[in-house]
Amino acid sequence: MGKARQKKRRGNLQTPRFEITVVLGVGHGEASLDAEVEIAKSAVLYADHVRIASPRLFAVIAAMELSTVTPQTLSKALKRAVRHGGDTLRPVAEDAQAIWEALDALPPRHALTAAERKEKTALLRNFNQGLEGLRTTARRNLDECLATPLIPAINAGLISLDPLVSEEESFDDLPDDLLLQRYVDRVKSTLADQRTYPLFDATTAHLADLGVEAGEFSRSNRFNLRALNAASGTGLVERLPSFDGADMSEIVDIRKELDAPLARFRRSVEETASDLPESPADPDFEPSLDHLWLTKVSPAIEEIRERVQQDASLRRLSMRALPAAAGQVAAVGGLSATGLAIAAASHPNYIWAALAASVSVGPTIASVASERSRALNQAQNMPFYFLYRSGVSLERRRR
Known part of the structure; x- marks a missing residue:
């Protein structure tokens, strides 16, 4: 094989993506996503991509879509806000959606009567005012639940959110036992997924241990290694002296600058993790x-x-x-x-x-x-x- 061909083959080799799946429970029962944000910061700095799965994310996704809504995404964003927007966002979204539907019901521009043109002008003015109010409410909701820091990493494609609720469903209409079952199923599938590194909060880790003990969940030695690497790597990142004060946009910038050193650090984590307890859920x-x-x-x-x-x-x-x-x-x-x-x-x-x-x-x-x-x-x-x-x-x- 010629040198040029060897060089080309080496150039096609890619480092496997390091993906972390963070599964979180209902947390401390508050609307704040501070725990999700802190876990996401260290996971983003350590991984190539992070997926956060939690039943507490449904309203966050609706608010994020509305805070950056475009004409192309407006209809979808309004429908999601009506279904998942919660008590503060839903009423404003319902008003905006009613005006949007009234506008859509009018004839094409060339077929409008003088009265209809006047009606359309008034509807557009009310809709634009309502849409701006909707954006303001959405941004305020994101700030109040401390979810705003996630936006830079989501926009950069480093984080994706899984609320365990589909777009067609209304969160309020879903039975609690169905949501709980989906959460349990997500924990189970993450344990078995060989393509991702799991990272659980204390509640979810305890559930995973109970499921394994009861024979409902299965996990291999490979899972233990993957979980240990994810927990060790992100845990070391969290111990950086200035990490607590860093915001997500800074984390995203640093992550882009340090690809080569990060690969060496991951290899070192795999080597040093052998000195730690076998499970991140271990009290030690x-x-x-x-x-x-x-x-x-x-x-x-x-x-x-x-x-x-x-x-x-x-x-x-x-x-x-x-x-x-x-x-x-x-x-x-x-x-x-x-x-x-x-x-x-x-x-x-x-x-x-x-x-x-x-x-x-x-x-x-x-x-x-x-x-x-x-x-x-x-x-x-x-x-x-x-x-x-x-x-x-x-x-x-x-x-």
Whole structure:
């Protein structure tokens, strides 16, 4: 096989997507989605895609559709808001839908009578006012239930929401036992799904354990490994010093910047997870993860920080040596100091080659450059560089 063919085949290889399915129960009985948001933040930073399944998401999806409604999505968004909008959104959506249907019932523009044109003008004015009020109500609902932070990740295609209710159904008309059965079925299917990494809240994890003990659910050793990797990876991300203050848009930006370090971090998580209890539901899991952070992860991040600082020190050293080196190379190579400085600014690799040609200064500068490159490459290739770089990015964005 030729080299060109081998190169093409290697280029077609893709890293498998790391997908996390987060299944959550009714939580603490409140409308707030703070738990979903916090879990989603760490999952988005760790995974390629996150699906959140929870019976508490039905009204959130309706509000999100209305907050960004377009003429193409208006009819669908109004129908969903009427079915799933809850006590605050539904009445406003019903009024807007009634006006929309009245507009739709009018004849085509060319067939309108003078009275009908006047009626249509009034209906359009009322509809536009009602639609703006609907958007305002939807945004207020999202803010009140703390769901607004999810929007950047949803728009970026990193999160999808599964409310366990179809578009054609009305949430209020569904029996509680049917919703509960769907929630249980979702837990069961997630346990058996080999394509995703499960992440459960405490209530759902307890349900999963009960189902397995009763023989109603089945999970393989592969499930235990997948669940452990998801819980370990997101758990370590959550322990970043500035993570609590980060918003979702910052998480999305950082996630896009760190693909290569993230792949190494995932491999490291798989290796270190063997030191943890077999199940994230184990009461000792969180203390064990804290111990792992203190004994392995935090020291590794500190070592990376020292290596990066070493690179900064070497960079300062090279900048101090540059003026003297420029003068000597100008004498040896026939270049003016000004010309060399311009060449250095435009072609940084050229300056090191030119300086290396100098008998007295070249070896020193070349050594500094080589040490700089080696220190930085070593840091970037370390397994926990992803956590270090994420933490630095979060700290900078908080300033």
